Amino acid sequence: MDLSVEFAGLHLKNPVITASGTFGYGVELQQFGDLSQLGGIVVKGLSLAPRKGNPSPRVAETPCGMLNAVGLQNIGVESFLRDKLPLLPWQKTPVIANLYAHSCEEFGELTDMMAGEQGIAAFEVNISCPNVREGGAAFGQDPVQAARVTRAVCQRAGNKPVIVKLSPNVTDITVIARAVEDAGAHGLSLINTLTGMAVDIRTRKPLLGNVTGGLSGPAIHPVALRMVYETCRAVSIPVMGLGGIMCAEDALEFILVGAHAVQVGTGSFTGTGFAFSLAEKMRKTARKMGLDSWDDFRGQLDTTTG
Known part of the structure; x- marks a missing residue:
């Protein structure tokens, strides 16, 4: 079976992409597998200037999940372009820059700095980080603001696809999805983490220095699946x-409900080789199911009863 997919103008050799914030800048994980065999790499979120992130502790384990409040710590876009991007196999695997900023103007400026970089294949616009006190939540929960950010990036992106990452911390995710589609987005990624918290009853303190953080892992999979299903039916x-x-x-569940590709996040914390092996495991499972192509399976969920 040919695992390759087309996504918003990108050719991916398989549908497995690493999620931002869970795979570093990609360079850190290359000792555990061949980066060129991934469908794509979404690098750690980038801002105009370096960020120190949130106070520690930043990670806490929960039943069937993980809370994180890293706070988008990063080296800044200039250092990334100079020190990290040249080390990535961008000629063989699309490298997608994840963007974070405080305003539409900053999003535009950040995009402008990377639009001419040959090694950047696309942009993922982070309007949905739940563990940063400024910016992220407001953009991701308001369709008007989400559309403004999307337009600001699209106007500066040149011929590079713009993918908007949506927040699940909303009443109806399809409202945001349609707003950014109308604003020019070429694709969507969802979901980001759910806002949560954990506390220690003995010390009477939160387990995260930021108090709240983003919940990821198996605990959120049913929510993510439902939101992807609804969004695929709402946008083109x-x-x-x-x-x-x-x-x-x-x-495969995500593809069945309509997704063209998937991103792997918390799974990489269970084993550094997880993302590298997933595509082949998907191939073997698809073969056992008798699938010949993704087109025969994508969006083919049977919701009839009886």
């Missing part, structure tokens, strides 16, 4: 599904 642009993928079957 392609969708990347993510949220709690821990095996090939989880990834």
Whole structure:
């Protein structure tokens, strides 16, 4: 079976992409697998200036999941372009820059700095980070603001696809999805983490220095699946599904409800080679199911009863 997919103008050798914030800048994980065999790499979120992130502790384990409040710590776009991007196999695997900013103007400026970089294949616009006190939540929860950010990036992106990452912390995710589609987005990725918290009853303190953080892992998979299903039915642009993928079957579920590709996040914390092996596991599972192509399976969920 040919695993390759087309997504918003990108040719992916397989549908497995690493999720931002879970795979570093890609360079850190290359000792554990061949980066060129991935469908794509979404690098750690980038801002105009370096960010220190949130106070520690930043990660806490929960039943069937993980809370994180890293706070988008990063080296800044200039250092990334100079020190990290040249080390990535961007000639063989699309490298997608994840963008974070405080305003539409900053999003535009950040895009402008990378639009001419040959090694950047596309942009993923982070309007949905739940553990940063400024910016992210407001953009991701307001269709008007989400559309403004999308337009600001699209106007500066040149011929590079713009993918908007949606927040699940909304009443109706399809409202945001349609707003950014109308604003020019070429694709969507969803879901980002759900806002949550954990506390220690003995110390009477939160387990995260930021108090709240983003919940990921198997616990959010059913929520992610439902939101991807609803979004694929609401828009005409392609969708990347993510949220709690821990095996090939989880990834195939996203494709069945309509996703063109998937992103792997928390799974990489269970084993550094997880993302590298997932595509082959998906191939083997698809073969056992008798699938010849993704087109025969994508969006073919049977919702009839009786």
